[in-house]
Amino acid sequence: MDKRKALVVDDEFHIVQVVSIKLKNNGYEVMTAENGGMAYDLACQNAPDIIITDYQMPVMSGLELIEKLRQNSDTTHIPVIMLTARGFSIEEDQKEKLHIAACLSKPFSPREVLQTIEDVLAQSATV
Amino acid sequence: MKKEYINWGLVIGVGLIATVFSITAVLASMSGTITVLSMAVVLLSFAAVGFMLAGYVRQLQAMAHSISVGSQIRLTSEYPADSILNEVWIAAEQFLDGSNQKMKTLQNENQGVTWQLQLLSQQKNSVETVLNSIHDAVIVTDNRDRIILANASAENIFGFKFDRDVFQPAQKMIPSEELVAMISKSRTSRTAQVRHELTMEESGNPVSYDTVLSCVEDGRGGVLQIVTVLHDITREKEVARMKNDFVSHVSHELKTPLASINAYAEMLVDGEAEDIETIQQFCGVIQSQAQRLSRLIEDILNISRIESGLIKVSRETHSLALVIRDAVEMITSYAQEKNITIQSPAPILYDQVNIDRDMISQVVINLLSNAVKYTPAEGRITVDSVLNEAEGQITVTITDTGVGIPAEDVDHVFDKFYRVQANNKYAKGTGLGLNLVKQIVETVHGGSVFVTSTPGQGSTFGFVLPLSKETAAQSVS
Numbered sequence: 001m002d003k004r005k006a007l008v009v010d011d012e013f014h015i016v017q018v019v020s021i022k023l024k025n026n027g028y029e030v031m032t033a034e035n036g037g038m039a040y041d042l043a044c045q046n047a048p049d050i051i052i053t054d055y056q057m058p059v060m061s062g063l064e065l066i067e068k069l070r071q072n073s074d075t076t077h078i079p080v081i082m083l084t085a086r087g088f089s090i091e092e093d094q095k096e097k098l099h100i101a102a103c104l105s106k107p108f109s110p111r112e113v114l115q116t117i118e119d120v121l122a123q124s125a126t127v
Numbered sequence: 128m129k130k131e132y133i134n135w136g137l138v139i140g141v142g143l144i145a146t147v148f149s150i151t152a153v154l155a156s157m158s159g160t161i162t163v164l165s166m167a168v169v170l171l172s173f174a175a176v177g178f179m180l181a182g183y184v185r186q187l188q189a190m191a192h193s194i195s196v197g198s199q200i201r202l203t204s205e206y207p208a209d210s211i212l213n214e215v216w217i218a219a220e221q222f223l224d225g226s227n228q229k230m231k232t233l234q235n236e237n238q239g240v241t242w243q244l245q246l247l248s249q250q251k252n253s254v255e256t257v258l259n260s261i262h263d264a265v266i267v268t269d270n271r272d273r274i275i276l277a278n279a280s281a282e283n284i285f286g287f288k289f290d291r292d293v294f295q296p297a298q299k300m301i302p303s304e305e306l307v308a309m310i311s312k313s314r315t316s317r318t319a320q321v322r323h324e325l326t327m328e329e330s331g332n333p334v335s336y337d338t339v340l341s342c343v344e345d346g347r348g349g350v351l352q353i354v355t356v357l358h359d360i361t362r363e364k365e366v367a368r369m370k371n372d373f374v375s376h377v378s379h380e381l382k383t384p385l386a387s388i389n390a391y392a393e394m395l396v397d398g399e400a401e402d403i404e405t406i407q408q409f410c411g412v413i414q415s416q417a418q419r420l421s422r423l424i425e426d427i428l429n430i431s432r433i434e435s436g437l438i439k440v441s442r443e444t445h446s447l448a449l450v451i452r453d454a455v456e457m458i459t460s461y462a463q464e465k466n467i468t469i470q471s472p473a474p475i476l477y478d479q480v481n482i483d484r485d486m487i488s489q490v491v492i493n494l495l496s497n498a499v500k501y502t503p504a505e506g507r508i509t510v511d512s513v514l515n516e517a518e519g520q521i522t523v524t525i526t527d528t529g530v531g532i533p534a535e536d537v538d539h540v541f542d543k544f545y546r547v548q549a550n551n552k553y554a555k556g557t558g559l560g561l562n563l564v565k566q567i568v569e570t571v572h573g574g575s576v577f578v579t580s581t582p583g584q585g586s587t588f589g590f591v592l593p594l595s596k597e598t599a600a601q602s603v604s
Contacts, residue, residue, distance in 0.1 A: 014387040014412050018394060025399050056379065058548035106386035109393055 003029040004121065005046060009039040009053040009065065010083065015106075019052060022110040023117070036060025040068050043075050049124075050101075050117055055084035063090075066098045079120045083108060135179070142172025264336075264357040268310055270350050272297045284329070284357065303327050306338070306355070313340040314350050325357065334361045376544040380423055380557055384416035391416075419557075426559040430543070433566040440483045440571055444595045447478045447487070447521055451510055454491035458499060465504045469495070478514060478521055481595040486567045493560045494525045494588045500554035502529035502585070514594075520574075524589035531582035540578055541565040561588075568592070 006028045010016045013034075020030045031046060033039035037060045039053060051069070053062040060068075062082055069075040079101040082090065090103055101120040104113060145168035152162040255278075258265050264281035268274055273296050277289040287300040298307050306325055313321055325336045336357040345351040391409045400406040432438035455471050462469050480487075491510075498508045506528040513522045532540060536547045544558035568574040568590045580586035 012383055012387070014416065015383075015390070017412075018387065018390040021394065021399060106382040107389040108386060110390050110399070111393065111397065 003027060004050070005029045005031065005048040006117065007031045007033065007039060007042055007046070007048040007051045007053075009033045009036065009051065009057070009062070011035060011054065011057045015054070015083070018110055019113055022114055026114055028117075036062060036065035036068075039065055040075075043069060043078060044072065047074070048078060050121060051078055051080045052113065052117065053080060053082060055082055055090070063094075063098070066100060070098060079124050081113070081116055081120060083113075138172055138175045138179070142169055142176070145169040145172060262359070264355075266297070266301075266310075266355045266357075268297050268314070268353045268355070269294065270314065270345075270352070272307075272311055272314065272353075274300055275352070281357070284327075306357075309338065309340055310353050310355055313342060313353050313355075317342055317344075317350055324360070334359060335364055336360065373543070376558070377427060380544065380559075381420065384420040384423070387416040388413050388420070423557045423559065426557055426563055430559060430563055430566055433563075433570050438571070440486070442481050442483050444479050444481050445484050445487075447480050447482075447512060447523065447592070450482075450484060450488050451491055451512065451523065454488055454495060455510060457492060458495040461496065462499045462508065465499065465502070465506070467499055467502055467504070467506045467508060470507070470509045478512065479595045480521060480592050482572060482592065483567075486571060487592075490564045490567050490590060491523070491525075493564050494590075497560060497588070498525055498527035498529060498586075501550055502527045520591050520593050522589060522591045524587050526585065526587040528585045531584055531586055532578070532580040533582055537578060537580055541576060564588075564590070 004027070006023050008016050008019045008023070008030060009032070010019075011034050016032045016034070020032055023030050031042050031048060033042055035057045036053070039051065040060070042048070043051060051065075053065055055062040062084075066080050066082075069078060069080070080099075082100050082103045084090065084103060084105055090100065094100075095103065101123075102116050104116060145165050149162060149165035149169055152165055258276075258278035259280075261278070262280055264284050265276070265278045266274060266281045267276035273294040274289065275294050276291075277287075277300075282289055285301050285303070287295075297310055301307050303325065306327075309321075309323055309325070320339060320341045323338045323340075325338045326333050327336070328334070337360045339356045339358075341354045341356075342350055343352040343354060391412045394400060395406065395409050400409050429438070452471060455469055459469060495508065495510070502508060508528075509524075509526045511524045511526070513524075515522065530550055530553055532547055533549055536545075536549070539545045540547065541561045541564070543562045545562075546558045565576050568576050572592055574590055574592040576588075576590045578586060578588050
């Protein structure tokens, strides 16, 4: 069975690193990007099974990335988990509109991130 | 019997007898002497009656005059107790006493009313002064929605002139249809007090008012007046928004290093670090992120203390060149890691400034460390200071050969939490360092900060400080 591919996007190097190690240690193939623009290009080229992205990033924010992914027929189906450090959570209607699979607030637990990814992928497989 | 009655009886009796005698003498053709004598007696009797009557008339005139002028006169003292008019005098005196008493009561009441009117007038003036002194707009409308009172703030906000003699309809004077409708609804609904937020446009800007409408009842179940008070909450809302943004920014900035600390600690606990090298790397991340968190908290607290005026400032006269020299020494090792050279200024003779040394040192270190962060390896940083004797100030500049700042970001680099997104990849920061520089220079020391930049070529950050008075005098002489 092929390894599941995850794309981790954050402008904080340490966050990208820790999530990547957690996923690699649990059998994932991991790609990384430091902003939404880079992530979109990688998603188009490599079709990851799931994207874990930060909310606030330079060049292109997490929300802008998701909006762009949803407009492309090749990437519109990719489930996205949002990591956010903002004081206020994303509105429910926005989550629904952009099909954001889950939102995790910083500071987060790598265990929680892994569990959420597993849950989201399991749910995607049944749909 | 009173003597005066006897007198009257004698005079009238003599007169009547003399009259009868005279008539008899004429009819009996008595001698001319008798007739003349009897007629003389008659005339004397009439004269006596006339004299006595004239006395009464004078007394009645005096009494009438007393009544007419309302003065208090004791009539009985002027006439003997056995006077025929004594009873009349007593009655008149009683009448006058009563009148005097009533007049005194009326005068007292009149005085009371005058005082009350004066008091009311003073209270009215006082209320009007209070109303015109407050910043809130106050409008009072009657049961026909006519403006019966408006203060100066209301006149300013709505651009009308209140006329106390002509009560104008609110609809005509208040340009906000929404407010007019509120007043009307408040009157018809008879709700004791209602509160609304009203937003109007003033000089092209939205202005928000906390509007309270209170119903004044007439005591018969009707509405006498509606008192409308508008309190400008635009600034409060702006402060709340800024506070909200600040909390959001702080939350974001604090959570980011905390997220790393938490995640790496958990990875260590879960045994995700397989070798000693990885374990050391994870520990290093935790340590550096903890330091970042600490710096961030320190910066936030310092800015907050400066903004609220609570920071303790120890100002003394120092040589700015020495402060710069020490700061350069502190940052040199960091610059050497990137092989960046720092050129320091030549010492200035008169550069004494009255400063908090630690704070200005922090300013120079922040600017130098920013220059190192955003200058590629092998770059150059030049520190310079220029004395302006005429202005009594000294200007310090720190110029780098770094990445520069895009034009659209230049005006915002000193803002709290502002990060130049295009330069994020070169270095991490809290977005507070330059704001702290600005606060220390401008708020604490009364100076100014500035920046110029060319993307791809470098930036010049600088600050201006006033010279200490001694130095200014020395340099001028």
